[in-house]
Amino acid sequence: MSIVSNVREKIRLQIEKALEEARAKGALTFESIPNFVLEVPREKAHGDFATNIAMLLTKQAKLPPRVIAEHLVANFSKEATWVDRIEIAGPGFINFYLGTGWLYAVLPKVIKEDTAYGNSTYGNGEKVQVEFVSANPTGLLHMGNARGAALGDTLSNLLEAAGFDVTREFYINDAGNQIENFGKSLEARYLQLMGEDIPFPEEGYHGEDIITTVKNIIAEVGDKYLPMDSALRREFLIQKALEEKLGAIRNDLARFGVEYDVWFSEQTLHDSGAIAQTIKELQEKGYIYEKEGALWFKSTLFGDEKDEVVVRSNGIPTYFAADIAYHKNKFERGFQKVINIWGADHHGHVARMKGAVKAVGYDPDRLHVILMQLVRLFRGGEIVRMSKRSGQYVTLSELMDEVGKDAARYFFVMRSPDSHLDFDLDLAKAESSENPVYYVQYAHARINSILKASGTELPPVENVDFTLLKEEAELELIRKIADLPEEIVGAAVNMEPHRIARYAHDLASLFHSFYNSCRVLTEEEELRKARLCLVDAARITLRNVLHLLGLSAPERM
């Protein structure tokens, strides 16, 4: 358990004991202790921890909150809690002020745990799957995919650090309508490039990248497909093109720092009969009806607005049918929790997907869908116009060329998925102070520079007197360092990776403040040793956080 959680739990326990004691003495009456908050107050003047328990007990105890607080304090045993003094404030808050002793225990722990610092066993090895990006393999990765990639990968890192057993998965939509359409587009481009004057399908993929793909295929096979039957020709073209497109997607994601554990093909669900079987199961359970020649899933039974087609009147299952089979498959593989990261334009899909999960026999609360709002790019203060239809959009690969991997990942993760993201390209590529990515990395580089300048090995922590660290800036920095394990768990279980980006920035900020007010390489030998250890702990913490975000931790910039 982390030191902060440990301290918190001890105080919580003593609060409960104090209340029971007060009741035993007849000072207080209450049925049960309500679920109270023991939080770090916003204001430092309000102590290290504060609780609202006295206000919550007013009804049960039939006493004013401050009176309840007094009884609690009178019965509170400070032993083994690090609590130095207690004050009652405001409408009835009880503020706990801690001594600094517990903070000094943090530094040796960080240095000892090193790359593992921040990790915890909170998740108990529970199996969690995170499915993200899952872009159509008919094109290149765009900004929405990029945001999903950064969010999904960072969230996966956080879950792992919090002790979950994480599987990162990419669902390949290599079947269905859009592949049909893809085939038609490829064929049209192929024939056009071979000199035939034929129209391009209106609903086809207009992007330039498809022409390039077909050119590459022609370079390999020439006119071999020309005399072929159209169906066979499309099949060949699709196969070749998918190979290329998936390869490109895989490369771009790898360059973005994202490595998947599983690439799951939709086509395999068709081939194995899993989809047919799932539909049959739903039919047997009475969740399917026929209308106008199509099979419909009764998603309205599960709170959806309207029912949804699973098999079209032409006999071909819809994407939704495949998705049901896919999610059934996920749970069959033993994932306790399944997390999907989708663009907000898919939000209408959430209710029926959860309904479907329930229909195939699993608790829909085990499926979590993170909806992320769309991304707008700005360059020179102007919106960069994009159109998927015309195939004109900035790709992930181009973004990395322009602003670099680190800046791109940080910008995508620093906002809540709920917020519409305005991505300022000029800011992201600025190699200057206004760029928040550099701010954090600079702190890390600066630390390494100090350690190098110290010219000595770090002293063994047993020989260091940490109580010499008494400056406000030092204590605040240690406090922040101590928070990492709880920050990781909080960001992971709430599925809010942007919290950790913020933490990184706050930590860097406290380090910079410390640097400006305390000289590390001072003449005072013992103080110098203590500060070197503090700096090293800050280095470890910053580096670990940067890695969680998928960013490099440069030693020089």
Add this chain to the structure above:
RNA sequence: GCGCCCGUAGCUCAGUGGAUAGAGCGCUGGCCUCCGGAGCCAGGUGCGUAGGUUCGAUUCCUACCGGGCGUACCA
């Protein structure tokens, strides 16, 4: 029309059922004979509107206003 998300400082965004609502950018003024000035310190008019629940609401609920998205036998 109905459904989901959002409305917080000039701009981009954090944040919480509580005690004085924050950060970055931009703007102004300071700070290195010294460990990296890509840094530090100081400076502020803001929770869309109106009700409700509560000891307490920016946070929860309702209505309204404004923006985004969805509402296909597309994915």
